[in-house]
Amino acid sequence: MTARRSTARRAAPPAPETMEEPLNSRTGWLAAVNEQKPPKPTTIPTADLAAVSQLDLARYNRERRAWHQNLGPFKTPSLRRVLEDLDLVVESNSEVRQRIRPAVAVSGQANLGKTTAVVSYGQDLHRRRVAELGDRTATGDERVPVCYIRLTGQTHPRTLNEMLCMFYGLPGTNRQTAPVLARRAQDAIARCETEVVILDDVHFVQPTHAAGQAVNNHLKHLAETLPCTFVYAGIDLDRSSALLGGDTPAGAQTRRRWTLVPMEPWHQSDSDWSREWRRLLSGIEQNLVLGSAWPGMLHRDLPEYLWARSAGVIGSLMTLIHRGCHLAVTTREEALNRDILERVRLDYAAEHTRKDRTSS
Ligand SMILES: Nc1ncnc2c1ncn2[C@@H]1O[C@H](COP(=O)(O)OP(=O)(O)O)[C@@H](O)[C@H]1O
Ligand SMILES: [Mg+2]
Known part of the structure; x- marks a missing residue:
């Protein structure tokens, strides 16, 4: 009896055909080369979410989580x-x-x-x-x-x-x-x-x-x-x-x-920093699937804040964005703002640089 219950509770291993093959194998490499990126999920306005069934909402949230985790690459x-x-x-x-x-x-x-x-x-x-x-x-x-x-x-x-x-x-x-x-x-x-x-x-x-x-x-x-x-x-x-x-x-x-x-991090001293940084944020913003997002949410309202959090390191920025999106979905805020992003803890290096900056 006990044995049966524990078997039932054990998560089933992913089926072999659904496990991604690593890039460092010909089949994995070819699969990635030929992969069609799934289309961007259609954004449901926040006011309409209440009418969506639990099942459809779970599916919608899963699709946009995968989408937000795989944004880009943006041509920085x-x-x-x-x-x-x-x-x-x-x-x-x-x-x-x-x-x-x-x-x-x-x-x-x-x-x-x-x-x-x-x-x-x-x-x-x-x-x-x-x-x-x-x-x-x-x-x-x-x-x-x-x-x-x-x-x-x-x-x-x-x-x-x-x-x-x-x-x-x-x-x-x-x-x-x-x-x-x-x-x-x-x-x-x-x-x-x-x-x-x-x-x-x-x-x-x-x-x-x-x-x-x-x-x-x-x-x-x-x-x-x-x-x-x-x-x-x-x-x-x-x-x-x-x-x-x-x-x-x-x-x-x-x-x-x-x-x-x-390959260098961005420097604020670069002559085109402000324009290019905002252009990247605008590109990211257009790719988010959040029902209360507004034009300028990142590139107009948060460029300095996002810079301070990521120090211009793209990996840290993208982690901040996709974790922030996850929180925006689970809290039903459906937008990125300072309060949501403050709740995201980043990699050690990004947090460490940030502390240095705020304490100086
Ligand atoms: N141009 C880009 N646009 C969007 N995301 C990017 C871009 N470059 C890197 N990333 C993301 O940043 C993270 C770190 O990138 P990666 O290429 O693994 O860095 P490195 O090899 O220098 O350690 C990854 O999650 C990757 O998807
Ligand atoms: Mg690498």
């Missing part, structure tokens, strides 16, 4: 600059045959939108190439112009090869030796005509650890042997000597081959 000035720089390096590499292709590294603090930028660029390039060249390669394989890998603290040269093989869905990778894995990854890249390999979170490669140095050397080897442009993204890559190799001949070589694209 820093995103636009990074996309331009990525395109410049990748396209000017596209006909390089004999020599090593220069790489590009997007570097900056956490939460500034580096992953968003490289993924958005990669997905866009993927769609463009498939539209241009068709979805099959010369060997009849599925065209995969971009490969996306996310490094972890435990990355070794072998795991890097394994990650590449796993991205292409090659079976039985854990029973193979490192050189076999490397050959299989190379083969998949050639057959799928992969042009760009994105390696995200490369700050996990620690130069002081032997494994980090080995990964560093292996990355160099891959860049020299694969006919791809490598796009790296990670935290403060210019400051950590991890991949830029320190004061060694290898480091000097990397510094010549890499183009570093800094």
Whole structure:
């Protein structure tokens, strides 16, 4: 009896087909590339909510919660600059045959939108190439112009090869030796005509650890042997000597081959700060599904406040907005204002900067 009750109470695991596949697998990447964003839910004016049934209200609230959690990406000035720089390096590499292709590294603090930028660029390039060249390669394989890998603290040269093989869905990778894995990854890249390999979170490669140095050397080897442009993204890559190799001949070589694209938080001293910041807030505002929102709710009434809370870090701003929207829905306020947003606690870094600012 007890056993039956506890089984009934246990939440059912999500059905496999409803679980999102990770981006660092070919199927997950392709699903994200081809995904149609659901349409924006139609806003119900607050006065009409009382007439909506409980069931429909629950559905409406679930839809807008998902919507608010996935806003964007908005074309901020820093995103636009990074996309331009990525395109410049990748396209000017596209006909390089004999020599090593220069790489590009997007570097900056956490939460500034580096992953968003490289993924958005990669997905866009993927769609463009498939539209241009068709979805099959010369060997009849599925065209995969971009490969996306996310490094972890435990990355070794072998795991890097394994990650590449796993991205292409090659079976039985854990029973193979490192050189076999490397050959299989190379083969998949050639057959799928992969042009760009994105390696995200490369700050996990620690130069002081032997494994980090080995990964560093292996990355160099891959860049020299694969006919791809490598796009790296990670935290403060210019400051950590991890991949830029320190004061060694290898480091000097990397510094010549890499183009570093800094991703910076917004600065209030930028000449176009006020205009661009308000433009972003206006874009966000137009995408909210709240029944009592008014034009200017964010960009006219709260620009300074939102700046003070987020310090211009897009990740903190977006968290503030979607948590605020959740509260606006649950409190039935149906709008964002200072009182609602004051109730949202943000990431440590944002709260810490804020305290510094208010106490000074
Ligand atoms: N241009 C953008 N528009 C909307 N949301 C963004 C944008 N850039 C980043 N974000 C959001 O900010 C958060 C942090 O972004 P992410 O790309 O993971 O940063 P990083 O890789 O620099 O740590 C994510 O939730 C992401 O959806
Ligand atoms: Mg990231």
